[in-house]
Amino acid sequence: MSERDRRRLVFATLAVALPLALLAALSLGSVPLAAGGVLRSAFARLGLGGPSPLPEMGEVILWSVRFPRVLIAALVGGGLAVVGASLQSLFRNPLADAGLLGVGPGAALGAVLAVNLGWAHERFLAMPLAACAGALLALLLIYAIAHAGGRPTLSGLLLTGLAVSALAAAGTSVLLVATEEFRVRTVLFWLAGGLEGRGYEHLALAAAFVLPGALGLLLLARPLDVLSLGEEEAAALSLPVHGVRILVFGLCALVAGPVTAVAGAVPFVGLIAPHALRALVGPLSRRLLPASFLAGAVLVVVADIAARSFGEYVELPLGSVTAFVGAPYFLLALRGQEGRG
């Protein structure tokens, strides 16, 4: 099979897998709904075909609870995968992902603060908005500190991110210890990653950042490819290296921050999807980014089904499901990379 045919097959597979995963996610849950009924209900909503065959209770479950949740899962997965793919090109390291940005600990600090002050229990969207603000503040702090002594190197930016992350994590620990036991449970579920209780407003919050952010990164596909050749080579090709780097970094944080705010920590998605696809669709960002978005979306939608179906007493944290899959993959990839090195 030629490379071109293989790429087409990969895109076709992903294009079929995503709607199938979405349909499965809409059908499966505490109250199972027949896939055919779900489809006919969707057509009925679009004014196509006859009335929905689902009972009123099924309609409420499908459109008030599952539909926004499943779309958020797709956006979270797609967003994290695009961020991972972009950062892997930027850092020229196939094992880079959103964890390098420092937005996760910033978001966690914001979320814990919202719980500690009681906002999360009193005000709608308080926790995701506080998490989003924490993520963006962490980003601004990293940017300001890194640029205090002039234009930073890539490693300087990375190390500043690590330091700010450590600071935010320390603040989170202090707040957690000072937070009432009952309130801590709320934030623990959020920190472990999950989509239970997320509705259309959370979907709007995620979509408002993920879609334009991912599109922005896709528009930077060519500069990203040039950057992946190395900074000196990129500069020799007249690329404004510093400006592009900051733009990519900023767009990645803009996607990863709200995603973390809505879903908590969902590790390894940004690593697995682009890493696996690079071998199939090639390293060019204009192909890798959209393929990663689709694969990340499928991965998180399926992981959410697994999280929901784990048991009757508890919904498994989404972040644990992706980590159970991602950590072994990461170790294998690391071994492979060391073997090549």
Add this chain to the structure above:
Amino acid sequence: MASLNLTADELLVEMLPPERLVSVTRWADDPDMSNVAGRVPAGAVRLPRADLERLIALRPDLVIVSEYTDADFLRLLEKSGLRHHRMTGLETLPGIRAAILDLGRAVAAETAAARLVARYDAVLAELTRRLAGAPRPRVLYWADPHTAGAATAIGSLVEAAGGTNVARELGLRGIVPLAGERAFGADPDTFLVTQGSGASTALRAHPLLSRTRAVREGRVVEMPNRLLVALSDRAADAAWWLASRLHPSRVPEAAPPPMLP
């Protein structure tokens, strides 16, 4: 009516005819946690967790949630067409009384709620009468490393049982951690711990707290969990139980009589 917290489980079992109780939490049948274990109507679904999809399928008229249910979940409940009633103010004994009456109004069981409150008031009034003029031992609740300061049900329980809450004296508020050195320095007369939690053994093995007067002289009260966490009308029984340990000469160990007016 669907309940999403143990306090509501206990109150609704007392207030409602069995057919009106659609669901309870899975803890309602647990004798270690629940004061109505064995009395929950068989027809009520035991919800393992706050599962919105199953709640919608049960189609309750009202969902009883706790103060700590987060606002995003409540919005989703509303959007799914489910009304909710939030129980608040359970951190004090008067707050629990008000919450019982409030719940009674919400579920249209005012008479049953008034009956529960009448007994609650009677038990607490009898306790106050028996404890009048008694010296108040200084009690420290200990769930290593947490304690219960001001504005907590456990703190209120200690005070109603004729004790002084040491954590409140220390200026603490809420269920918060307390450093072992500070607890040692506070020198409580009695430690209050949860029965069966291993806290009593841990206290005796603690390098510092094992040397406190209270531990050395064996004044560690192990309270059954179902009473310690009771935020329903059973909080009065919990106060009685604790008072019988702190003031055995004034309060008999037996459970308080019904004391119906």
